[in-house]
Amino acid sequence: MSALLEVSGLHASYGATRVLHGMEFRLEERSITALLGANGAGKTTTLRALCGMVRTEGEVRFGGRRIDGWRTEDIVRLGIAHVPDGRGTFLHLTTEENLRLGAYTRKDRPAVAADLERVYGYFPRLKERARQQAGTLSGGEQQMLAVSRALMLRPKLMLLDEPSFGLAPLVVRELFSILRTINAESGVALMLVEQNAAMALDLAERAYVLETGRVVLAGSAGDIKSDDAVRRAYLGY
Amino acid sequence: MSRKTVTVTILLLIALACVLPFVLKSYHTFQATLVLVYAIALLGLNILTGYNGQISLGHGAFYAIGAYCAAILMDQAGLPYWATIPIAAAVCLLVGFLFGLPALRLEGLYLALATFALAVSMPPILKSHLLEKWTGGVQGIVIVKPDPPAFLGAAGIKLNADQWLYFFSLAVAIVLFIVGWNLISGRIGRALVAIRDHHTAAEAMGIHTALYKSLAFGVSAMYTGVAGALGAIAVQFVAPDSFNVFLSITFLVGIVVGGLASLPGALYGALFIQFVPNIADELSKAAPWAVFGVFLIGFVYLMPTGVAGAVRTLRRRLGSGKLFPLSKEEALP
Amino acid sequence: MEAVLFQVLAGLATGGIYASLALALVMIYQATHLVNFAQGEMAMFATYIAWSLINAGFGYWPAFFLTVLIAFVLGVLIERVVIRPVENAPVLAVVVVFIGLLVILNSVAGWIFTYTIKSFPSPFPAAIGIRYMSPHQMGALLVTLVVLALLYVFFRFTPLGLAMRAAAQNPASSRLVGIRVGWMLALGWGLAAAVGAVAGMMVAPIVYLDPNMMAGILLYAFAAALLGGIDSPGGAVVGGLVVGVLENLLGAFVIGNELKLVVALVLIVGVLLVRPSGFFGSVQVSRV
Numbered sequence: 020m021s022a023l024l025e026v027s028g029l030h031a032s033y034g035a036t037r038v039l040h041g042m043e044f045r046l047e048e049r050s051i052t053a054l055l056g057a058n059g060a061g062k063t064t065t066l067r068a069l070c071g072m073v074r075t076e077g078e079v080r081f082g083g084r085r086i087d088g089w090r091t092e093d094i095v096r097l098g099i100a101h102v103p104d105g106r107g108t109f110l111h112l113t114t115e116e117n118l119r120l121g122a123y124t125r126k127d128r129p130a131v132a133a134d135l136e137r138v139y140g141y142f143p144r145l146k147e148r149a150r151q152q153a154g155t156l157s158g159g160e161q162q163m164l165a166v167s168r169a170l171m172l173r174p175k176l177m178l179l180d181e182p183s184f185g186l187a188p189l190v191v192r193e194l195f196s197i198l199r200t201i202n203a204e205s206g207v208a209l210m211l212v213e214q215n216a217a218m219a220l221d222l223a224e225r226a227y228v229l230e231t232g233r234v235v236l237a238g239s240a241g242d243i244k245s246d247d248a249v250r251r252a253y254l255g256y
Numbered sequence: 257m258s259r260k261t262v263t264v265t266i267l268l269l270i271a272l273a274c275v276l277p278f279v280l281k282s283y284h285t286f287q288a289t290l291v292l293v294y295a296i297a298l299l300g301l302n303i304l305t306g307y308n309g310q311i312s313l314g315h316g317a318f319y320a321i322g323a324y325c326a327a328i329l330m331d332q333a334g335l336p337y338w339a340t341i342p343i344a345a346a347v348c349l350l351v352g353f354l355f356g357l358p359a360l361r362l363e364g365l366y367l368a369l370a371t372f373a374l375a376v377s378m379p380p381i382l383k384s385h386l387l388e389k390w391t392g393g394v395q396g397i398v399i400v401k402p403d404p405p406a407f408l409g410a411a412g413i414k415l416n417a418d419q420w421l422y423f424f425s426l427a428v429a430i431v432l433f434i435v436g437w438n439l440i441s442g443r444i445g446r447a448l449v450a451i452r453d454h455h456t457a458a459e460a461m462g463i464h465t466a467l468y469k470s471l472a473f474g475v476s477a478m479y480t481g482v483a484g485a486l487g488a489i490a491v492q493f494v495a496p497d498s499f500n501v502f503l504s505i506t507f508l509v510g511i512v513v514g515g516l517a518s519l520p521g522a523l524y525g526a527l528f529i530q531f532v533p534n535i536a537d538e539l540s541k542a543a544p545w546a547v548f549g550v551f552l553i554g555f556v557y558l559m560p561t562g563v564a565g566a567v568r569t570l571r572r573r574l575g576s577g578k579l580f581p582l583s584k585e586e587a588l589p
Numbered sequence: 590m591e592a593v594l595f596q597v598l599a600g601l602a603t604g605g606i607y608a609s610l611a612l613a614l615v616m617i618y619q620a621t622h623l624v625n626f627a628q629g630e631m632a633m634f635a636t637y638i639a640w641s642l643i644n645a646g647f648g649y650w651p652a653f654f655l656t657v658l659i660a661f662v663l664g665v666l667i668e669r670v671v672i673r674p675v676e677n678a679p680v681l682a683v684v685v686v687f688i689g690l691l692v693i694l695n696s697v698a699g700w701i702f703t704y705t706i707k708s709f710p711s712p713f714p715a716a717i718g719i720r721y722m723s724p725h726q727m728g729a730l731l732v733t734l735v736v737l738a739l740l741y742v743f744f745r746f747t748p749l750g751l752a753m754r755a756a757a758q759n760p761a762s763s764r765l766v767g768i769r770v771g772w773m774l775a776l777g778w779g780l781a782a783a784v785g786a787v788a789g790m791m792v793a794p795i796v797y798l799d800p801n802m803m804a805g806i807l808l809y810a811f812a813a814a815l816l817g818g819i820d821s822p823g824g825a826v827v828g829g830l831v832v833g834v835l836e837n838l839l840g841a842f843v844i845g846n847e848l849k850l851v852v853a854l855v856l857i858v859g860v861l862l863v864r865p866s867g868f869f870g871s872v873q874v875s876r877v
Contacts, residue, residue: 070765095767107762109755120755123748124767168766311681313688358862364680365624366865369811370858372626376808377854384848501804505688512685541704545696552689556682557674 022080023048023176023208024069029077029087031061031068031232038064039232041077046176046225051202051209053219053240056229057255062212063104065229066178070094070101082175096124100169104180104212106161110154114145117153117164121171131171138167141197159190166194170201176208183215191215195222217256220244273426277419285418286490287530292425293487294526298510299436299519300479306516307440308472309452311364314371316503317378318348318477320494322484324382327397327494328390337402337489341428344485345478352477356470375501382496396495399488425486432479437519439475448472449517480507502545509548512555515564524563594721596837602726603795604833605733609788610810611817611825612737613781618819620757620777621676626687628785629807630694631667633800635660635786636793637702640709649712653790657783664782668775699800709793729791736787737826740780744822753777805850809836812856818870828867832856 022045031039039061046052054062067073071091079087086094095101100121109117118138122131139146142163148156153164162182169177182198183191195218202209213219220226220240228236228243236249243249250256277285301315325347326340335343362370381387383394391397404420415423439445450458451465459465488494506529514525528551533544559566610628617625625631635656642652667690675686713728722730744750756763756773763770789803796802813832817824832853840849860867 072764091764092767092769095765101765103762103765107759107765109759109762111758112751112755116751116755119748120751120763120766120768123752172766305681309681311684313684358858361865362861365684366861368626368680368684369624369815370861373808373811373854373857376804377850380847380850385845386848502692505692508685508688516681540700542696542698542700545692546700549689549691549693549696552692553671553686556678556685556689560682 022046023050023082024210025078025080026069027078029065029068029075029079031064031073031075033064033073037232038073039068039075042229042232042234044227044234044237046208046210048175049202049206049208050225051199051223052211053216053223053226054210054212054229055214055216055219055226058214059231060229061232062229063180064232066101066103066180066210066212069178070099095172098172098175099178100172100174100176101178102165102169102180102182104184106165108153108156108161108164110152112153113150114153114156114164115149117168118145118171121168122173125173130173134171134173138170141170141201142167158185159187159194162186162190162194163197166198166201170205170207173205174207176210179209179211181212181214183213183218191218198222216250217244270430274423277415277422282416282418285422287534289418289422289425289490290487291523291526291530292422292429293483293490294507294510294529295522296429296432296486297480297483297507298514298522298525299433300476300481300483301507302511302514302517302519302522303436303439303448303479304472304476306511306518306521307445307452308448308469308476310359310469310472311368312371312476312504313368313501313508314374314378314504315476315480315507316499316501317371317374318352318480319484319487319503319507320378320382320499321351321477322348322481323488323494323499324391324397324484325481326485326488327399330399330489331392331397332390338424340489341482341485345482348481348484349474349478352481353470353474355477356473359473360466360469371504372501375504379496379500382499391496392494394496396493399492399494401492402489421490425490428482428486432482433519433522436479440519444468444471506548509552511562513551513562515562518562518564520567521562521564524567528563591721592841593838596841597834598721599726600834600837601830602722602730602833603792603837604813604830605730606788606792606829607806607809607813607833608826608829609733609736609784609791610806611813611829612740612822613784613788614810614814615817615819615822615825616777616781616784618814619822620753620774621672623683623687624811624819625781626684626807627690627694628781628810629803630691630698631660631664631782632785632789633803634694634698635663635782636709636789636798637698639786639790640702640707640793640798643710649710653712656790657786660786661779661783664779665775667782668778672778673771695800702800704800707798709790709798711794725794732787732791736784740784740822749776805853808850808853808857809833812853812860814867815857815860815865816867818867820871821867821869824867824869827869 024046026045027043029039029042030037042065054065056062064073068075069079071089071094075087077087078085081097081099086097109120118135122134125131144160145163145167148160153161156164166179166182182194186194198209199222201207211219211223220243223240226238226240226243227234236243276288280288297315297319301312304310304312322344325344329335329340329343330337359367382391385393401417402421403417404415408415447458447463447468450463451468455465510525510529511521513528514523515521532547536543536547555562610632613628614625617623638659639652639656642655643649647655671686671690675683711725711728713724715724717727718724719727744754752768753773753776756768756770757777760770792806793802809832813828814825816831817826817828836849836852839852840846
């Protein structure tokens with residue numbers, strides 16, 4: 020079975036500065052993968068590179084098709100939803116308008132309506148705040164909104180950039196448990212970038228550890244979690 | 257290009273300029289005078305917009321103030337033409353500075369908007385009944401062309417009025433250009449550019465940005481006001497509709513085509529705005545402005561440093577011995 | 590008292606026209622953070638196109654709608670061809686391009702249609718006039734309200750309108766949901782041009798058609814947009830009506846008709862100095 024996402028020899032640059040050096044990894048369908056590493060390791064850049072937001076060289080294949088060099092708007096239409104760091108909420112629009120925008124590229128109106136209900140089912144608090152301006156939501160609620168907006172695409176792959184950032188541990192736990200449910204129920208593959216390695220490793224099946232733009236470690240989440248030396252060296256705990 | 261070459265070039269140009277009125281017909285001498293006038297006006301605008309980065313779409317207003325100063329003083333106070341120049345300068349310096357104060361609070365686009373509004377409002381203000389006593393209302397004021405001074409006749413030098421006016425304007429222009437050059441190449445000029453390029457850093461370095469910006473406005477207005485006064489004397493006429501928004505836009509065209517933040521640019525620009533309409537007029541009444549518009553947009557896309565910038569690049573390439581550089585390093589201006 | 594009422598109602602009618610043009614300005618500002626200095630000339634040019642169509646035998650309303658369509662297409666083209674290259678250029682470059690556009694439109698109009706003043710028809714039947722408002726004033730006000738209502742519905746309730754709002758507010762996030770931000774910008778310009786065309790066709794019967802007819806009106810529209818808040822569509826509408834009424838009242842009773850334009854100047858400079866975000870706009874905090 021060909022992987023959902025295959026990356027080989029991926030370089031990425033900001034201007035003249037190369038930030039990613041020959042990254043290699045793959046994701047299977049319906050999988051949950053964690054991308055870990057310290058600050059500045061290149062995790063966010065990797066997600067941006069997948070979405071065509073930075074200049075890249077190398078190969079990125081989604082469902083067997085090469086998407087490196089594609090524009091973001093076109094990659095989205097293939098079914099990759101990106102939840103950016105900082106959430107990228109449309110602050111001046113209402114919660115529901117944010118969600119509807121998630122489904123902007125879809126033509127199947129009844130299914131979109133059904134997905135909206137499903138998303139409200141996962142996050143009832145969003146339904147309460149449906150007509151409120153999204154900028155007035157709390158940090159945790161905005162993160163839920165960001166995840167939900169991504170879900171509205173009915174994506175095959177969801178990229179999440181530091182979903183736990185700035186959130187209280189209880190909120191993160193709740194969010195991650197819902198992510199697990201979403202993955203189980205709708206079969207969306209998840210790729211999480213996290214600094215909070217512990218929680219990410221609990222959720223994920225596979226993990227890649229980055230250091231200065233390269234993959235230095237790859238393995239099952241369980242293995243990495245239980246290897247003390249690795250944890251101390253790369254994940255700081 | 258060495259300092260010696262620059263000085264020699266300038267002296268040659270001045271010499272050429274002095275010869276011109278004796279070989280040109282009266283009308284062409286008059287046009288040459290206008291080129292000098294516009295060069296002064298453009299230098300003024302360049303100080304503010306080119307060097308200091310404050311966008312003014314309303315410099316026609318200062319030109320108008322200078323022009324009306326000269327006209328009113330000559331017509332109603334009976335002052336001799338040469339006395340109106342320093343007065344126009346002082347008035348415009350003050351007005352410009354006062355304008356610069358509220359302008360401090362307006363950035364880029366908004367300053368452009370405010371000055372644009374000023375330019376559009378100028379003709380109605382000049383035409384209004386309230387000021388008619390001085391401005392002559394819609395009809396404006398007619399100015400008598402000054403005669404060459406008596407001492408020249410006594411010395412045996414025979415000049416007609418157009419030639420005299422030309423030399424007078426040339427003298428004013430040379431003085432103002434020297435003053436301008438001193439300003440720009442000294443501390444003040446560097447401060448202005450620093451403010452343009454990175455306002456906050458300039459402030460942090462201890463440059464009193466508010467003072468410099470208001471002064472830039474004042475000096476810029478002064479230059480353009482002097483140009484206005486000279487222009488009025490040359491044209492012998494001031495009327496409200498000559499000072500509409502299109503005059504301000506003409507100045508903008510002048511500095512964009514001539515070259516922002518450049519002294520020679522003021523001269524190139526002046527030549528452009530004086531002669532291109534004359535040529536384009538042959539085609540149709542509307543053609544000059546269509547040409548101006550195309551040049552404005554074209555220069556932004558293709559030659560953002562204007563003619564002056566192109567000349568600079570050309571000189572550098574010729575100086576290095578290669579007209580078409582081979583490597584990227586050589587191509588850097 | 591009657592005189593005041595006349596002026597107020599007349600002010601509302603012209604105010605509606607200012608509101609339309611101000612709305613066009615706000616639409617472009619919201620999407621690009623740029624003030625379209627050429628908005629007035631675009632409207633003027635569209636009005637000349639309408640005049641040509643009517644002269645060629647088209648009925649008023651067919652010419653009207655065809656002009657709106659043509660203006661829309663021209664607006665899209667201008668954004669794609671002229672504005673796109675300087676989208677991220679320094680402010681001075683953008684201002685120069687806008688002025689260049691203004692000047693080209695003005696002179697080409699003069700070239701093609703000459704500078705002779707022409708009259709432009711008003712389509713409104715005498716029946717709709719009331720005691721204090723001429724048929725055209727009434728009609729212009731109604732048309733303005735209809736246009737504003739249509740725009741409101743479009744932006745609030747349609748997916749495309751939502752996408753345009755999103756693209757204006759947050760281009761990065763918009764790309765992440767698949768919105769083609771570049772085309773949203775072009776659409777915004779098209780709509781602004783179309784709205785401007787309507788404003789031009791409503792004002793031409795009053796001020797007569799000539800290439801320079803929109804300069805003063807543009808100034809009022811700037812004042813209206815700033816007063817209401819340069820990024821607030823609702824503010825533009827309110828601002829337009831206020832400016833229209835103010836202009837008429839001051840012109841009739843205080844400063845005389847010839848200095849009416851100075852009202853606009855004072856408003857513009859005043860708002861920019863005292864309260865740059867206008868009444869309904871959002872306060873911009875810029876990071877140093």
